[in-house]
């Protein structure tokens with residue numbers, strides 16, 4: 535098992551265990567703000583990018599995912615940070631779309647975490663340049679379950695069913 539040492543293994547080159555299970559997801563703090571043009575990190579939503587604002591008035595900002603996951607591999611659980619491209623695979627929409635979905639359905643935050651728990655994934659881990667060096671970064675995420683649907687798709691269907699719209703209607707017609 536020596537070759538499976540984390541994070542030493544991933545510190546040198548990306549490391550992809552055959553499978554991982556998602557032990558937990560921190561859905562309460564899922565994003566950061568970035569310049570809408572160059573995607574540099576901004577301290578908050580209202581700050582302007584100091585590079586792009588020299589050339590454009592109001593470069594604007596957008597949210598990008600930064601999800602904190604606990605991922606179980608063979609014999610341990612490791613904290614993993616998941617940035618925009620990999621997080622979209624799990625969530626099924628952009629971080630801005632997710633933020634407006636949450637504004638309309640606040641309980642979705644907790645539900646998203648519950649839905650993702652236990653999900654089997656193939657995750658490529660590499661060393662994170664962000665924050666604490668203990669965190670590995672998920673550079674790619676591939677769901678392994680055959681019927682996997684991203685969180686926002688499942689939640690949209692769930693809320694449709696709760697309000698008894700299209701699904702109920704469909705059922706009565708058959």
Ligand SMILES: [Zn+2]
Pocket residue numbers: 569570571572573574583584585586587593
């Ligand atoms: Zn910028």
